[in-house]
Amino acid sequence: xxxxxxxxxxxxxPPPPSxxxxxxxRPRRIWYLVAALLALALAGSGAAVLxxxxxxxxxxxxxxxxxxxxxxxxxxxxxGETKAIFVSQSGKGQVNCRIPxxxxxxxxxxxxxxxxxxxxxxxxxxxxxxxxxSGDYSLTCTxxxxxxxxxxxxxxxxxxxxxTFAAFALFFAALAAAVTISAVTAIxxxxxxxxxxAALAPSPQWGQPAFGPPPGPPPGPLx
Numbered sequence: 001x002x003x004x005x006x007x008x009x010x011x012x013x014p015p016p017p018s019x020x021x022x023x024x025x026r027p028r029r030i031w032y033l034v035a036a037l038l039a040l041a042l043a044g045s046g047a048a049v050l051x052x053x054x055x056x057x058x059x060x061x062x063x064x065x066x067x068x069x070x071x072x073x074x075x076x077x078x079x080g081e082t083k084a085i086f087v088s089q090s091g092k093g094q095v096n097c098r099i100p101x102x103x104x105x106x107x108x109x110x111x112x113x114x115x116x117x118x119x120x121x122x123x124x125x126x127x128x129x130x131x132x133x134s135g136d137y138s139l140t141c142t143x144x145x146x147x148x149x150x151x152x153x154x155x156x157x158x159x160x161x162x163x164t165f166a167a168f169a170l171f172f173a174a175l176a177a178a179v180t181i182s183a184v185t186a187i188x189x190x191x192x193x194x195x196x197x198a199a200l201a202p203s204p205q206w207g208q209p210a211f212g213p214p215p216g217p218p219p220g221p222l223x
Contacts, residue, residue: 020196025189035181039174046170053163057116061086061123061152069147072140077131082154084110085139086123089147095126097141097149106130114155121148128154 022029067073069089077083085107087095099107107129114125131137141149 020193020200024196025193027185027188027192029185029189031185032182035178035185038181039178042170042174042177046167046174049163049167049170053167057155060084060155061116061118061150063118063121063123063150066148066150067141069141069143069145069149071149072138073149073151074136074138075151076136077129077134079131079134082128082130084114084125084152084154085127085129085141086116086150086152087126087141087143087147088121088123088150089143089145091145093143093145093147095141095143095147097127097139099129099137099139101135101137102129103132106132116155123150123152125155 065073065075066088075083085097089095097107107127110125110128116123139149139151141147
C-alpha cells in the first residue's frame with residue numbers, strides 16, 4: 001500500500017553547514033597560512049632590527065683598548081669628530097678624566113645617560129670629547145671605585161630609541177596582522193558555508209501533505 005498523494009513534495013531543510021566540503025568554502029584556508037607567514041616575516045624583521053641595534057651599540061665601545069682606573073691609554077682622534085668615554089664599575093663612584101694635550105672645554109659631560117652591556121660588563125657614558133685638531137691624545141681616568149675605562153663612538157641616543165620603537169611596532173604589527181586576517185577569514189568562511197548550505201536546500205513546493213487522511217466531504221447544514 002502506498003501512503004501519500006501523487007505529486008506531493010516531501011518536507012526537508014538545508015543540509016547542515018558542517019556537511020559542506022571545506023574545499024568549496026571561500027575564502028580558502030590558505031589565508032590562515034598567509035597570516036602565519038606574514039606574522040613570522042614581521043616578527044623576524046623586528047627581531048633583526050633589535051639585534052643589529054644592540055650589536056651596533058656594543059661595538060661602539062672599544063673594549064679591546066680599555067684600561068683600569070688610575071691608568072692611561074693613548075687614542076688617535078680626528079678633528080671635529082666627537083668620541084665618548086665609558087666607565088664600567090661596581091656601583092656609583094666619582095669619575096674624573098683628563099686629556100692634557102686638549103684645550104679646555106673640549107671634554108664635556110653628556111646631558112643624557114647611555115648604558116650598554118657587553119659580556120659581563122655594563123659600560124656607561126660619562127664624558128664626550130671633541131678635539132680641535134687630529135692627533136694622538138693620552139686619556140687618563142680615575143674613579144672612587146675599582147673601574148675600567150674605554151673610549152668609543154658617540155652614541156646616537158635618539159636614533160637608538162627610534163629604532164627600538166620601530167622594532168616593537170613590527171612585533172605589534174605581526175600580532176595584529178595574524179589576528180585580523182585569521183578572524184576575517186574565519187568569519188567569511190562561516191558566512192559562505194551557510195550560503196552554500198542554503199543554496200543546496202530543496203525549493204519549497206505547495207501540495208497536499210504527505211501523510212494523513214484524505215479530505216472528507218464538507219459538513220452538512222446544522223439541524
